[in-house]
Amino acid sequence: MRLKNKTCLITGASGGIGLxxxxxxxxxxxxxxxxxxxxxxxxxxxxxxAGSERVLSRRLDVTNPDGIATLEAELAAEGVFVNVLVNNAAAITIGKLLDTTVEDLRLVFGVNVEGLFNVTKGFLPGMIARGGGTVLNMASLASVRAMHERFAYSASKAAIAMMTRSIAVDYVGQGIRANCICPARVHTPFIENYLTKYYPGEEEQRLEALSRYQPIGRMIQPAEVASMAVYLCSDESAMVTGGSFVIDGGVMAGDQPLHAA
Ligand SMILES: NC(=O)c1ccc[n+]([C@@H]2O[C@H](COP(=O)([O-])OP(=O)(O)OC[C@H]3O[C@@H](n4cnc5c(N)ncnc54)[C@H](O)[C@@H]3O)[C@@H](O)[C@H]2O)c1
Incomplete structure (x- = not known):
């Protein structure tokens, strides 16, 4: 039981990696x-x-600071004090700079960057006051490597990687650790939804290309990301902070084999 004394708040938890x-x-x-x-x-x-008696399911829009404050107060009234915060909620739009509208940019930055800021700002003071805790942010391989047609999303995820490091260095003396996970393509509803929206009729072909993107030859499973999250939120990683951890099936290691070119 590696997270026995942890109370973990996860945003965007109803599907995919969050669930x-x-x-x-x-x-x-x-x-x-x-x-x-x-x-x-x-x-x-x-x-x-399994263990669902230990879940509290609550509505939370990460773009609404008042809702975050209300949730924190409600949890405190029930004696629930968060010591692990996982910023997982995200929005995506597909497109190069010239395809991206200012509304797209605001949506993606509003959820991914401002949302992370809002939730962390809401819960960090309590974590510090109670002696420390852990922040885990979902970034992406797009934080470290430009992905085609992900202009707004990649920029937001690069911001998340740096926000993670800033939190880590600024609060290291107050018992806070902050890390982020940078996965390549994970097979979740997120992917299915944007394929349907942006590439209708080409979904199967696009899914195959997304699998081939990883030299290992398949997409990552959400549970494989969750395994790394368990480690980073447990005391086993007590000396790990400010890190960006890729799960990429070999993408960053170097060239693709010729058959995948
Ligand atoms: N799927 C991938 O290939 C992949 C790769 C790298 C990183 N990621 C990141 O992993 C995380 C989870 O992705 P996923 O694939 O499971 O996506 P998902 O779409 O299944 O989950 C995202 C969740 O965020 C929620 N959300 C959106 N706007 C919100 C808001 N304003 N307030 C609260 N919740 C909101 C959605 O309802 C959804 O449940 C995201 O941060 C994503 O960017 C995903």
């Missing part, structure tokens, strides 16, 4: 505050998980 983290954290003994835009969907999805 996989809820499942993995419960399996390691954590209490989990699962949050997303729709609390009913969250409740439905968390109910079948």
């Amino acid at each position: 996989a983290m809820v499942e993995a954290f419960l399996a390691e003994g954590a209490t989990v505050v699962a949050t997303d835009l729709d609390a009913d969907v969250l409740r439905e999805r968390c109910a079948p998980l």
